[in-house]
Amino acid sequence: MKHIILVGACYLDTILTVPHFPDEDSKLRATSLQVRRGGNCPNSLQVLAQLLSSGPQRLNEITLHLVSCLPDAQATATRTILESFGTSPDTTIDFNHCVYREGYDEPASSYIIRSASTGSRTIVNFNNLPEMTANEFEEIADAFARQGDACWWHFEGRIPETTLQCTRYLRQVMPGSTISVEVEKPNREGLVELAAEADVVFYSRSWAEPGICRPRGMFEGRGPVIKGVSAGALSLPGGAYIHHPANMSGDRISVVDTIGAGDTFLAGMLYGLHADAWSHETKLGFAVGLATKKVQQEGFAGLVP
Numbered sequence: 001m002k003h004i005i006l007v008g009a010c011y012l013d014t015i016l017t018v019p020h021f022p023d024e025d026s027k028l029r030a031t032s033l034q035v036r037r038g039g040n041c042p043n044s045l046q047v048l049a050q051l052l053s054s055g056p057q058r059l060n061e062i063t064l065h066l067v068s069c070l071p072d073a074q075a076t077a078t079r080t081i082l083e084s085f086g087t088s089p090d091t092t093i094d095f096n097h098c099v100y101r102e103g104y105d106e107p108a109s110s111y112i113i114r115s116a117s118t119g120s121r122t123i124v125n126f127n128n129l130p131e132m133t134a135n136e137f138e139e140i141a142d143a144f145a146r147q148g149d150a151c152w153w154h155f156e157g158r159i160p161e162t163t164l165q166c167t168r169y170l171r172q173v174m175p176g177s178t179i180s181v182e183v184e185k186p187n188r189e190g191l192v193e194l195a196a197e198a199d200v201v202f203y204s205r206s207w208a209e210p211g212i213c214r215p216r217g218m219f220e221g222r223g224p225v226i227k228g229v230s231a232g233a234l235s236l237p238g239g240a241y242i243h244h245p246a247n248m249s250g251d252r253i254s255v256v257d258t259i260g261a262g263d264t265f266l267a268g269m270l271y272g273l274h275a276d277a278w279s280h281e282t283k284l285g286f287a288v289g290l291a292t293k294k295v296q297q298e299g300f301a302g303l304v305p
Helices: 040-054 077-083 133-149 160-175 190-198 261-273 280-294
Strands: 002-007 013-020 034-036 063-067 106-116 121-126 152-156 178-183 200-203 229-234 240-245
Touching: 002 040, 002 133, 013 040, 013 063, 013 077, 040 063, 040 077, 040 152, 040 261, 063 121, 133 160, 152 160, 152 240, 160 190, 178 190, 200 261, 240 280
Parallel strands: 002 063, 002 152, 013 106, 152 178, 178 200
Antiparallel strands: 013 034, 106 121, 229 240
16 A cells, blocks of 8 residues: 655635735725635645545555544544545545644634735734644654655645754665655745755746746756746756746636645646656646646535546
8 A cells, every 4th residue: 555645734724715916904805705624735645545546556556644643533624624634435535634723723724815906815813722843753754664665755844943853863764665746935044954854845836937046957048947837846966946827828818716736736747756657748737727726616626527
């Protein structure tokens, strides 16, 4: 059996859609309000579960796991979060390795202002839950190590220092594991070191923008800095740089909901990386196409027929 374990924060998102982003110290009426589960890894897991349940049998046998800090196991918010994934009977998500904070009733929260005029979304986070410690993660890693199964570990690089300890521990107790990390904010200390420990790294667009000190080897002589909505991939050492725009056909894309587009792309890539017969170009194109489909609908349900 093979396991894909995603390690990252789980949020309850409150999304306000407004005609335009409000000026400071102003008043503006929202046109809609949504409350739904969020968080990079949880969003990716919901999409990945859909992909695996509709894929070949050998991929359908992969077990998905979430490792995240959640409120008390008996809290209403925890039940709401777990029920929100809506996985199919064919592909379930295992939440047994989440860290349930006894005595805490409120989840980590995101307040998102989504501008109808530009499609932008501005996010303010609040998290009162104690973060997972390296020691807590080591207990989880030991449990998987005892099983002896193949594992792919994916980390959201929110807290690089702790995540670096986790990845280095995995190298000791599960040296055959594959490790991927997602790094978003170039100015966050420790992300470069964290990326160096991983087998696969997902960089946000910010790393490719002018003026940013890019990781060694990224885009060096591999093509222009990415412009517009697109994605690039580079296989090291010596691999070819691949670039794929979001809209190959040139048809107009109606943007409905960009929240979680990157998480959807990541899920598509994780799926593609387990489809051994696919070329790198096919994997990247599949993930970009899936993310393009996502921005044209609300939420993540029904992304895969």
